[in-house]
Amino acid sequence: MINVLFVCLGNICRSPMAEAVFRDLVKKENLSDKIAVDSAATSSWHIGSPPHKGTLGILKKYDISAEGLVGRQLKKEDFDKFDYIVGMDVSNTKNIAEIVGHPEHSKILRLLDLTDHKKDVPDPYYTGDFDETYDLVTAGCKALLGKIRVEHKL
Structure with missing residues (x-):
């Protein structure tokens, strides 16, 4: 099983959106038996919380399931469990490396x-623009799935 973890600051906006979008792509490509998806936060602010209403709204708009999305915090052990640990911005990736104890690791x-955008996914908790975040997350998830397909010959 290939394990993918999406990470943002609070695990209520961007990373659960990415988890749901990626899970939906994986399901549509009939790869659910090969790829598992989860999400986490670098902070402890929203442990056990559902996604932000803006994230839930945009997922509903695109008929993407939000089932099972619950905030949790990134743990050191996640480094060993996941093949890809995907941060939404530079700050997230730095915090991920610090939390798991592996600076600048390829996973x-x-x-x-992974896209032509080469920028951070803006946090809609602060911007209020869940549509922009959804568009960028979707582009990134499609690129990530392409990378995984090539690297694992799927």
């Missing part, structure tokens, strides 16, 4: 580095 990456 830790920033989502939009």
Whole structure:
């Protein structure tokens, strides 16, 4: 099983959105038996909380399931469990490396580095623009799935 973890600051906006979008892509490509998806936060602010209403709204708009999305915090052990640990911004990737104790490891990456955008996914908790975040997350998830398909010959 290939394990993918999406990470943002609070695990209520960007990373659960990415988890749901990626899980939906994986399901549509009939790869659910090969790829598992989760999300986490670098902070402890929203442990046990559901996604932000803006994230839930955008997922509903695109008919993407939000089932099972619950905030949790990144743990050191996640480094061994996951093959890809994907941060939404530079700050996330730095915090991921610090938390798991593996600075600059190839399994830790920033989502939009896989796209032509090469920037951070803006946090809609602060911007209020869940549509922009959804569009960028979707582009990043499609690129990540392409990378995984090539690297694992799927």
